[in-house]
Amino acid sequence: MFSSKERFAALFLQRLEMTCGKSFKDSTKLDQYKTLGIMVREYISSNWIQTNEKSRSNSGKQTYYLSIEFLLGQLLDQNLINLGVRDVTEAGLKEIGISLQEVLDIETDAGLGNGGLGRLAACFLDSLASLNLPGHGMGIRYKHGLFEQKIVDGHQVELPEQWLKNGNVWEVRNADQSVDVPFWGHVNVSDQNGRLTFRHEHATLITAVPYDIPVIGYDTGTVNTLRLWNAEPYIHHHETDILSYKRETEAVSEFLYPDDTHDEGKILRLKQQYFLVCASVKSIVNSYRKTHKSLYGLHKKVSIHINDTHPALAVPELMRILLDEEKMSWEEAWHITVHTISYTNHTTLSEALEKWPIHLFKPLLPRMYMIIEEINERFCRSVWEQYPGDWKRIENAAITAHGVVKMAHLAIVGSYSVNGVAKIHSDILKEREMKGFHILFPKKFNNKTNGITHRRWLLKANPDLSAMISESIGERWIKQPEALIDLKSFAYDAAFIEQFQLIKEKKKQELADIIFCTSGVVVNPESIFDVQVKRLHAYKRQLLNVLHIMYLYNRLKEDTGFSIHPQTFIFGAKASPSYYYAKKIIKLIHSVADKVNYDPAIRGLIKVVFLENYRVSLAERIFPASDVSEQISTASKEASGTGNMKFMMNGALTIGTHDGANIEILERVGPDCIYTFGLKAEEVLSYYENGGYRSREYYQHDRRIRQVADQLINGFFEGEADEFESIYDSLLPHNDEYFVLKDFSSYLDAQERIQSDYRDRRKWSERSIENIAHSGYFSSDRTIREYAEDIWGIKPME
The missing domain is CATH 3.40.50.2000 (Glycogen Phosphorylase B;)
Structure with missing residues (x-):
C-alpha cells in the first residue's frame, strides 16, 4: 500500500471512489482525509490483531491504564510518522494534486480530555506501544468532550465540542463486547448453605459499548488499544418513561466533567466514574477468562492502573466480581485486588481529592457502598490493632467518615503502589499530605516523574x-x-x-x-x-x-x-x-x-x-x-x-x-x-x-x-x-x-x-x-x- 508513491497514489484514488462513492474531482478534503485514515487503519490491522493475541498469550503481565481523560490531539500525522510512511504518502498525494498538510488540517482534535492529566495518559499510550510493552488504555467516549471555547467581549463562552460531527475514522465499534452497568436498585442479601450471597436487584441498567482505537508504536509492529466506552440504552429496558431513560443514559458519556455544583451534577459525575470502572474491569476479566480457568492468578498476569482518583471504584468493583461472581472468601479477593491495582496521585490540593456524599453514593451504587463499608471497617480495625486508642489517627485515615466517601483513601488502601509525579510532589505526599498512610504503608509510596512523548x-x-x-x-x-x-x-x-x-x-x-x-x-x-x-x-x-x-x-x-x-x-x-x-x-x-x-x-x-x-x-x-x-x-x-x-x-x-x-x-x-x-x-x-x-x-x-x-x-x-x-x-x-x-x-x-x-x-x-x-x-x-x-x-x- 505504501511501497511507492505511484502505488500509493493509485490505491488512494481507487479507495476514495470505493469509500465515498464519488469521483476524485468531486471529492472534498474531508473525503480525502477519511480515505487516508481508513487506508492507515487497514494497513495496521494485521499488526493490531497480532498485538492483541500476543498480549493475551504473553507469558508475562499486561497493564490496563484507566483514566477519565485521554487528550489525544490529532492522530493521522502522528500515525504516518510512527509507521514511517509520511514521506511516501506526501509524495503520492502530491502526484495527484493534493496537499498532505491540507488533508491533515481537516482532522478534529479528539475531545476526550481537559489538561495535563489527559495529555499525560496519551503520552503514556504512545510510549507503551513504542517500547513494545503490553499496555492498553480505557476511558469514556465523550460525545462533546469538555467544551469549545469562544471569547465574546473578553468573556469565555462555552459551546459544545462537536469533535464527532464527521465521525471518527480511527474507532472500531465492538458491540459484541458490550457490558451492562447497574445503577440504583437494592442489594438482596441471603444465606445459602452458610454463605452470604448478594444480588443487585431492580437496578437501572446502562449498556457500555466499546469503541477501540489503535495506538501505533514508532517503528515497531506493536499496535496497542485505547478502548473507549459509549453509554447506550439497555436493549431489554422496560421503564415506562423511555425518553427520560434514554436522555439520562446518553448523558453519562455526553460531556467530560459535568458541572457538579448541585447534587444532580454530582450524581452524573459519579455515574461516569462507575460506568468507566465497571465496564473496564468486567472487560479485563472477560478477556482474562478466555485463556485462564479461574481468577486466582489474575494479579500475576494483569495490572490495573488508576490515573488519579476518578477510577478508584476499580477497587470495590474488582472485589465485587471476586466475591459475588467467583465466590471467593474476603481474604482471597482482597489479596488479589491489592496486588492488581496501582494508583497515581496527581494533586496535593484538598479540593481536588474527591469526596462523595454518602447520601448520594449509597442509593446510586448500593453494592459498591456495602463493599467500601467493609473495606473501611477492616482497615480501621487494622489501624486500631497497630495504634490502640488512637481515634484521631483512625478518623484521619478512614475511607468513610463525616458523611463522605474519600476516594484517595480508597485508592491508597486498595492498591499495592501509590506514586507521585515529581520528586517534590512525592515527598510532600509522604511527609505531609499522606503522611499517616505513608507511616502505615511505607513500601507503597514511590515517585515517577512525569514525561512527554x-x-x-x-x-x-x-x-x-x-x-x-x-x-x-x-x-x-x-x-x-x-x-x-x-x-x-x-x-x-x-x-x-x-x-x-x-x-x-x-x-x-x-x-x-x-x-x-x-x-x-x-x-x-x-x-x-x-x-x-x-x-x-x-x-x-x-x-x-x-x-x-x-x-x-x-x-x-x-x-x-x-x-x-x-x-x-x-x-x-x-x-x-x-x-x-x-x-x-x-x-x-x-x-x-x-x-x-x-x-x-x-x-x-x-x-x-x-x-x-x-x-x-x-x-x-x-x-x-x-x-x-x-x-x-x-x-x-x-x-x-x-x-x-x-x-x-x-x-x-x-x-x-x-x-x-x-x-x-x-x-x-x-x-x-x-x-x-x-x-x-x-x-x-x-x-x-x-x-x-x-x-x-x-x-x-x-x-x-x-x-x-x-x-x-x-x-x-x-x-x-x-x-x-x-x-x-x-x-x-x-x-x-x-x-x-x-x-x-x-x-x-x-x-x-x-x-x-x-x-x-x-x-x-x-x-x-x-x-x-x-x-x-x-x-x-x-x-x-x-x-x-x-x-x-x-x-x-x-
Whole structure:
C-alpha cells in the first residue's frame, strides 16, 4: 500500500471512489482525509490483531491504564510518522494534486480530555506501544468532550465540542463486547448453605459499548488499544418513561466533567466514574477468562492502573466480581485486588481529592457502598490493632467518615503502589499530605516523574529542528531520547546556533500569522515570545503574569526613558464553566490586552494575546515558537507539570517557581539556563500551617503592587469599574491564598534578567540548546520504563 508513491497514489484514488462513492474531482478534503485514515487503519490491522493475541498469550503481565481523560490531539500525522510512511504518502498525494498538510488540517482534535492529566495518559499510550510493552488504555467516549471555547467581549463562552460531527475514522465499534452497568436498585442479601450471597436487584441498567482505537508504536509492529466506552440504552429496558431513560443514559458519556455544583451534577459525575470502572474491569476479566480457568492468578498476569482518583471504584468493583461472581472468601479477593491495582496521585490540593456524599453514593451504587463499608471497617480495625486508642489517627485515615466517601483513601488502601509525579510532589505526599498512610504503608509510596512523548512534541511538532538534530547527532534520539544529551557539544557551535535561530524565527513567524488570523493582533516575531498556556486555575497564577504586564505598561507610560526589548505575552487556557474566578482572570487578560495593544505611547513594546480554544493541535504550533516558558504556580501546588517539558524540548527557557518538575529541570540544566524565583515549597507550607503572611503589608510597602492592585477597581479599565472586584478581594481582603503579592517583586527581578539576557542572542541560544540537550530525561519513554519495571512488572513483547 505504501511501497511507492505511484502505488500509493493509485490505491488512494481507487479507495476514495470505493469509500465515498464519488469521483476524485468531486471529492472534498474531508473525503480525502477519511480515505487516508481508513487506508492507515487497514494497513495496521494485521499488526493490531497480532498485538492483541500476543498480549493475551504473553507469558508475562499486561497493564490496563484507566483514566477519565485521554487528550489525544490529532492522530493521522502522528500515525504516518510512527509507521514511517509520511514521506511516501506526501509524495503520492502530491502526484495527484493534493496537499498532505491540507488533508491533515481537516482532522478534529479528539475531545476526550481537559489538561495535563489527559495529555499525560496519551503520552503514556504512545510510549507503551513504542517500547513494545503490553499496555492498553480505557476511558469514556465523550460525545462533546469538555467544551469549545469562544471569547465574546473578553468573556469565555462555552459551546459544545462537536469533535464527532464527521465521525471518527480511527474507532472500531465492538458491540459484541458490550457490558451492562447497574445503577440504583437494592442489594438482596441471603444465606445459602452458610454463605452470604448478594444480588443487585431492580437496578437501572446502562449498556457500555466499546469503541477501540489503535495506538501505533514508532517503528515497531506493536499496535496497542485505547478502548473507549459509549453509554447506550439497555436493549431489554422496560421503564415506562423511555425518553427520560434514554436522555439520562446518553448523558453519562455526553460531556467530560459535568458541572457538579448541585447534587444532580454530582450524581452524573459519579455515574461516569462507575460506568468507566465497571465496564473496564468486567472487560479485563472477560478477556482474562478466555485463556485462564479461574481468577486466582489474575494479579500475576494483569495490572490495573488508576490515573488519579476518578477510577478508584476499580477497587470495590474488582472485589465485587471476586466475591459475588467467583465466590471467593474476603481474604482471597482482597489479596488479589491489592496486588492488581496501582494508583497515581496527581494533586496535593484538598479540593481536588474527591469526596462523595454518602447520601448520594449509597442509593446510586448500593453494592459498591456495602463493599467500601467493609473495606473501611477492616482497615480501621487494622489501624486500631497497630495504634490502640488512637481515634484521631483512625478518623484521619478512614475511607468513610463525616458523611463522605474519600476516594484517595480508597485508592491508597486498595492498591499495592501509590506514586507521585515529581520528586517534590512525592515527598510532600509522604511527609505531609499522606503522611499517616505513608507511616502505615511505607513500601507503597514511590515517585515517577512525569514525561512527554518526544515523538509528538519534537519530531512531529518541530520537524525542522528534529531534522537538524538528526543531522548533527544521528537519529538514535528518536528511539533513545536520552541521546539528546549529545547536543551539548553543539550548544556553542556557531553554525549550529545560526541554524537553530533561523528555525526559531520561522516558527515565531508562523505563530504570528496564526495570531493575526485568529485574533487580528499584529505581533512582532522579533519580540520575546513569553508564553503561559495551561488550564486556568488560581494556583497556576496567570494573575501574577498579568499584574507584571500591568506594571510594565505603567512604567512605560510614566517613564519615557524606560525601554525594553519588545515582549509578546501569549496566553491560552480554558476555565471550568462553573469556575467564576478563573473566568474573571480571562476577562482581565483581555481588558489588559485592549489597554496595551492599541496604546501608541507603548510603541508596540508589549503586546498581549489570548489564543482562543487552547488544544493539542494549537499547542504543537505554540511550543516550537516560544522563547520563555511561564511555570509560575505557587510552590507545592503543581504536582509536576508537563508543559514545562514541552517548552524545554523546543528550546524555550523556563521562568518558574521551585515547584513540580521545574526543580528537576533546574537540577539538569543548572541555574544559568533557567529563571527561578519566589517562595519555596517549605516556606509556603509553613505559612499555611503557622500563618504570618499578610498580603496588605506588601500592598502598603511596594508602590508597584499598590498601583496595579488599585487599577483593578479604580476605573483604570474604562466601563469596567466593578468587573474585577473579586480579583482585588482575593489579593487583599482574602489575604492572597496563592502568594501572588509575596512573589511579585521576585518575579519582576526574574523578568528583568530575561530582558537583559535576551539581548545577547547568541548566549540565549546556547542556553536554549542546553535545555534541549537535557530534555531527553523528560521523555515519557523513561517514565514508562520506570512504571513497567518498578510498578507493573511488564516486559516488552517479542
